[in-house]
Amino acid sequence: MKRLNQEHFFSVILSFVLVAGFTVARAQDVPDVGPHPPTPPKAMESHIGNLTGHSQDAKSDYRRYCAGCHGDLGDGNGENAVWLDPKPRDFTIATFKCRSTLTGILPTDEDLFDTVGRGLTNSNMPIWNTFTRQQRADLVAYIKTFSPRWEKEKAGDPIKIPAEPPVTIESISHGKALFTKLECWKCHGPQGKGDGPSASTLTDSKDQPIRPYNFASGGDDSRFKCGSTNADVYKIFITGVDGTPMPSFADVIQPNDAWDLVHFLRTLQVNRHSKENDVLKAAGGKIPPYVEKQAEAPASQSGTRTAGGGN
Amino acid sequence: MRMGTQSNVSWKRPRVQSFAATALVVILLLLSSNQNANALPAFARKYGLRCSACHESWPMLNYFGQKFKDNGYQLMNDRDAPIWQNPAYWPVTFRITPIWHRLSTGKVQTDTGVTRITSSGFDLSGLDFHTGGTLEKNFSFYVLPSSDPTASFHFETVMGRLDNLFGSPWLNIKFGKFELDNLLSEKRILTLTGNGGIYQIYHFRPVGDGNIFGQIGDNELGVELMGHSYDDRTRYSISLLSSNDGQVGLPYGANSYTGFFAASQAFDAGKAGVQRIGVYAILGDAPTTWLTNMGNPIGGSGTGNKSFHREGFVGQFYFGQHVDLQVVTQHGWDNAWFGQGYGDLIDASTLGIAGLNNTGGTLPAGSRAPTWNGVLFEPHYVYSPQLIFIGRYETIKMSQQANGPGYMGGTGSASNFGDISTYTVGYRYNPFMTSRAGFAWHNEYNWLHSDGTSPTGTNINTSELLIGFDFAF
Numbered sequence: 001m002k003r004l005n006q007e008h009f010f011s012v013i014l015s016f017v018l019v020a021g022f023t024v025a026r027a028q029d030v031p032d033v034g035p036h037p038p039t040p041p042k043a044m045e046s047h048i049g050n051l052t053g054h055s056q057d058a059k060s061d062y063r064r065y066c067a068g069c070h071g072d073l074g075d076g077n078g079e080n081a082v083w084l085d086p087k088p089r090d091f092t093i094a095t096f097k098c099r100s101t102l103t104g105i106l107p108t109d110e111d112l113f114d115t116v117g118r119g120l121t122n123s124n125m126p127i128w129n130t131f132t133r134q135q136r137a138d139l140v141a142y143i144k145t146f147s148p149r150w151e152k153e154k155a156g157d158p159i160k161i162p163a164e165p166p167v168t169i170e171s172i173s174h175g176k177a178l179f180t181k182l183e184c185w186k187c188h189g190p191q192g193k194g195d196g197p198s199a200s201t202l203t204d205s206k207d208q209p210i211r212p213y214n215f216a217s218g219g220d221d222s223r224f225k226c227g228s229t230n231a232d233v234y235k236i237f238i239t240g241v242d243g244t245p246m247p248s249f250a251d252v253i254q255p256n257d258a259w260d261l262v263h264f265l266r267t268l269q270v271n272r273h274s275k276e277n278d279v280l281k282a283a284g285g286k287i288p289p290y291v292e293k294q295a296e297a298p299a300s301q302s303g304t305r306t307a308g309g310g311n
Numbered sequence: 312m313r314m315g316t317q318s319n320v321s322w323k324r325p326r327v328q329s330f331a332a333t334a335l336v337v338i339l340l341l342l343s344s345n346q347n348a349n350a351l352p353a354f355a356r357k358y359g360l361r362c363s364a365c366h367e368s369w370p371m372l373n374y375f376g377q378k379f380k381d382n383g384y385q386l387m388n389d390r391d392a393p394i395w396q397n398p399a400y401w402p403v404t405f406r407i408t409p410i411w412h413r414l415s416t417g418k419v420q421t422d423t424g425v426t427r428i429t430s431s432g433f434d435l436s437g438l439d440f441h442t443g444g445t446l447e448k449n450f451s452f453y454v455l456p457s458s459d460p461t462a463s464f465h466f467e468t469v470m471g472r473l474d475n476l477f478g479s480p481w482l483n484i485k486f487g488k489f490e491l492d493n494l495l496s497e498k499r500i501l502t503l504t505g506n507g508g509i510y511q512i513y514h515f516r517p518v519g520d521g522n523i524f525g526q527i528g529d530n531e532l533g534v535e536l537m538g539h540s541y542d543d544r545t546r547y548s549i550s551l552l553s554s555n556d557g558q559v560g561l562p563y564g565a566n567s568y569t570g571f572f573a574a575s576q577a578f579d580a581g582k583a584g585v586q587r588i589g590v591y592a593i594l595g596d597a598p599t600t601w602l603t604n605m606g607n608p609i610g611g612s613g614t615g616n617k618s619f620h621r622e623g624f625v626g627q628f629y630f631g632q633h634v635d636l637q638v639v640t641q642h643g644w645d646n647a648w649f650g651q652g653y654g655d656l657i658d659a660s661t662l663g664i665a666g667l668n669n670t671g672g673t674l675p676a677g678s679r680a681p682t683w684n685g686v687l688f689e690p691h692y693v694y695s696p697q698l699i700f701i702g703r704y705e706t707i708k709m710s711q712q713a714n715g716p717g718y719m720g721g722t723g724s725a726s727n728f729g730d731i732s733t734y735t736v737g738y739r740y741n742p743f744m745t746s747r748a749g750f751a752w753h754n755e756y757n758w759l760h761s762d763g764t765s766p767t768g769t770n771i772n773t774s775e776l777l778i779g780f781d782f783a784f
Contacts, residue, residue, distance in 0.1 A: 057582070060632050064696045065375070068746050081745050100586035119388055124359050126386045129542040130374045132579045218389060220478055291471035 007149045044150060046140040052107075053137030055145050060065045060143050061135055063300045067111035069124065074146030084124050087208050095141040095205060095243040098217050098226035101156030103240040105246035112140045114227075156209045167263050168281040175264025177290035178257055185281050187212040187245065192268030205243045212246075215268035222272050224227050352783055353402040354379075355746040356442065358386055362749050363696035367635075368739055369749045369783070370499040374577070374585055378543035383451040383474035383483065384444050392448045402444040408503060408753070410779030412594055417772045418765035425766045434505065435460045436779075451476040453489070466559070481538035488532045488557055492548035492573040494589055494625045495689070497528040501701045504775040507757030508736035510687060511536070511705045512623075512641045517681040517713060518729035518764055520653030521667065522596040522645050524554040524569065525619045531569070533559045534693050546589075547574040562657055564613035569595025575625065584629030592622035598651040599669035606669065608656040615669045617646035617653070637689040641707075643682060647674055650713025651680040662707035677718030677769040682711040697744050701755075703735040725763055733759040739781070748784040753777070 046053035063072070071078040081088050089096070098115045099107035109121035114235030116136050128136065144150040165171065179185060188201060189195040192215035204210045213224065226232055226241070237258050249258070266276035267287070268272035280287065357363055362369045365376030372380065385391035393400075398523055413431035419426075437460055443453035453470035470487030474480075490498050497510050515526030533552030539545060556568035575589025598613025623641040630636070648654070654669045659666030685707035692700040712724035737755030759773045 057632075060695065064361070068364065071360060084359050107365040119386075121389045123385075123388060124390060126358075126360070126364075126375070126388060128375070128376050130585065132581060132585055135584075216406045222389075 004176055016310055017302060021210050028250075036143055040301045042145060042151070044141045044144040046113070046137050046144065048109050048113045048133070048137050050141070051133055052138045053134070053139070053141035055138065055141040058135070058138035058142035061131075062138060065128065066139070074143065080124075081150070086204070086210065087109065087122050087206065088124075089147035090206065091143050093205075094144075094149040097241045099156075099239050099242065100158035101237060101239060102250060103242055105156030106149060106153050108158060109137075110158075114141060116140065118227065120225050122225065150160060159235065159250075160235055162259075164230055164234075164262075165256060165259050167279050169288065171260040171278060172267055173264075173288050173290045175260035175262070176287050178253070178261045182252070182263075183250065188215065192216055192265065202245050204245075210244055215265060218269070219271045220273050224270060230259075230262050230266070232266060234258055237261065255309060320495055320525070349370040352727070352746075352748050353404045353441065354384060354444070357396060357400065357402065357561070358390075359746055361696075361743075361744055361746050363744055365389075366499075367691065367693065368501060368696070368699035368741070369751070372496065372499055373500050374543070374587075374632075381483070381537065381539045381543055381546065382480070383449060383472045384449070384453075385431070385448070386473065389448075391445050393445060402442055404441040404783050405438060406439045406749075406781075406783035408779045408781040409752075410434050410503070410777055411567070412435065412504070412775055412777040414505065414775045415439060415773065418767065418769065420766045427479075429759045435586075435640040437627075439463065474745035479538075481493055483537045483539075484536040485537065488559075490530050490531050490653065491527050491534065491535060491550065491571050491593075492535065492546075493527060493591070494573070494575055494587065494627060495639050498530075499704075501691075501699065501738055501739060502703065502735050502755050502757070503753060503779065503781065504735065504755055504757040504777045505735055506759045506773060507703065507737075507755060509757075510639070511733055512639055512685040512687045512707060514684065515641075515643065515685060515707050515731070517645070517650065517683065517709060519713065520649050520658075520681060521652045521656075522597060522619050522646055522649035523556050523655045523658070524563075524567075524595060525593060525621055525645070526556065527571070527593055527621065529557050531571075532559070533569075535571075545584075546577075548572070552593050552595070557760050560610070560612040563655070564616065565611060566617050567595070567597050567613065569593060569597075572624075573744065579699075580629070582629060584776040586629060587625075588626040590623070591625060594620040597649075597654060599648045599736075600666050600671075601656045603668065608660050608666070610657055613656075615648075617648045619645045619649060633693050635691050637687075639687040641685045643685070643715075645681050647678045649711065651675070651678055675719060677715045677721075679711055679713055679715040680707065681713040683707055683709045683748075697741045698736045698738065701736065702732070706730075706732040728763040731759060733757065737777075749782060751781040753779045753781045 018163050030141070037230060046054040047094055067078055069078040069088040071081065074092035077087060092240060096107045096111065096115070098151040099105070099110070099111045101107055110117070111137050116131070116207050117129045121222055147158055186196045188199045189199065194212045194214035196212065199212050202212065203209050204240070224232060224236065236246070237249045237253060239250070240246055253261070263276050264287075266272075266274045267280050268276075279294060327504070329597070330520075352362070354365070365372060365379055366372040376615070379386065391701045405781040410430070411433050413429070415427060415429040417427045418425050419428045438458045442454045442455070443451070445451045451472040451474065453472075454468050455467050456464050457467035458464045463491065465630060466488060468488055468490065470485050470489045471582070474485065476482035476484065476766050490496065493513070497513050500507050500508060500510070508530055514526045516522065527781050531552040531680075532548050532555060535548055535550040548571075550571040552569045552571060554569045555561065571591070571593045572590060573591040575587050577585050577587040577634045580586050596616035596618045598615055600613065600615030601608035602612035603609060621641055621643040623639060626636075626638040628636045628638070648669060653669050656666040656668055685705065686706045687703065688702070689703040694700065708730045709726065709728065712728060714724040716723045735757040737753065739751040741749065741751050741755050743750065755777045757775045761771045763770060765771045
């Protein structure tokens, strides 16, 4: 009986070894969906504070979490891409929406790091804040392997964001005037609902239809794609949203004017509690017409007036 | 070939009556049909994420999948409400596992004596129909009709959820029948054999114990308040449950409740990954006294509540991208009345077993509250998102037997009576990894050892080898 038990034991082990060996041989650590990378990508690094990310350490995580949408080649053609709207980012052209750098310039590693951890609202990009900071840094480095731009060009410097002036009904009024003057309403609509006359004609840089942001949607927790703070909105004006029709206003708007525009846009978020909505409510709920002389008066707000925060 | 040879071998033993051995076989058969698990390609289809985004290896969740679940099956990217879905989308997943297995149970009581029964053949698991998702932002549901291998269905899970109450992730409510907030989820277990397909530590009962109500692996009926930090690093849950083992129709106690509490904290450990440690406790009471009609217990009439509790630590430790170790400990305690077999008179009556009814008498001298300690180690080697190797070792040791010194004038039960040890090894290979369906080639071996529970009072060894196709769509 003891001999039989031993034989039984060893036969079980043998069957495991044989079948497991076959399975390991089949389970090569290469993409199983879509085209395989023609050559191994060049190793890249990312630098976020004291962290250094290494692209080779993110290969498995990219495949596990990202490749389904962004594709094994990083070209935004994962097996799910056809079903997604908006389409996944194409890393091979290294054009990114959420940056702290001026339009057309590569984002900083921190920009990509923050985007991974923040996710992109109104898209299928999840909030990947479950990763360790090291994992995120490694993934940023891996993303940079897909485009030769990261070898040829340097990432830009982050724009400088001046201190936010106080919210007043005048700043909101001025912001509303700017909203009209800069023709923001043509895409975003007069009420900021994303229903302006040009809205239905917009396409992104890959000729995919794209909708302007609807400020009125969402509740108290509504977010913008590139953040949720007033400074994030300010940054969007100045840097633009590359790859979309949203341009950079760095050359046409002064910093305090940009802050006024931020204050007005917050009032379009009618379901969100904000200091701007409090000020508007205290003023009777109506935005008074903007009087030009207010703009010509010496600015009482704090903050520098350096254009766009850097060139 | 050798297996076939050995399957014809049997050992003749003297015929000795043993309720324990018979009960063990019944339990094994019941448990072998209890392998429903939660892995939803329907969620993957909705969000366009590969299975591997949420599962370390399906159906076991990874940290991101746990956060998705804790958010009420939402990614929290403002695309969670059904209004964003194609109207034809219907969130249904089925899962079933055709298998071949070889089961060998030692020292079974038969009319011709005590013998080992070994059988092998092709078989099926039960069939699960998972449906779940959001009804609206922050309103979600989960319904799981589940069958045994003969297609007899019951509701394994039925619940509604309200999430992010008052805009806070710390306030989420679950109501209905649901899985307890076990970090190492038995419903998402990676193994499938009768004994290896459950966590023994979640279901352990001392031999002869009548308390079926303290099994944290079973889905329970009740309400749960759960909360977590924005990144899910910190989690807690508090549940109020009926002490009815998840059975519908108020079949047991007239007024018996159980509480379950769990909390955990995760830490960023750099390249090693996110580590998590936590605690859990279940504390409840359950009936021992029943009204009867013609000697049969009446469902819902149970009173004479006696208490029980289990508590322990949980750890999820990661050592880079390929190796992790899951650990669960447990200290268990049942009231002495349960230890003497009082408790579930209803099911005993249904099975034709003469159960015990606490009608105001006293326990025999030497009766004590059974207590035990157990630990579970489950290491994984994740070769790639498509291939995982699984190991598990569990051991549960009695620290105080129900029948102590002086019981019935004797010396009581041996100190190791009813101790169990079990190990499981196996692997799952997914030949493809998409967001549409799941398929795993599954191979597993389990061995279980129980001390002193054979009809002859000796130890019992049970083993099972299983090979199967585990798929869900």
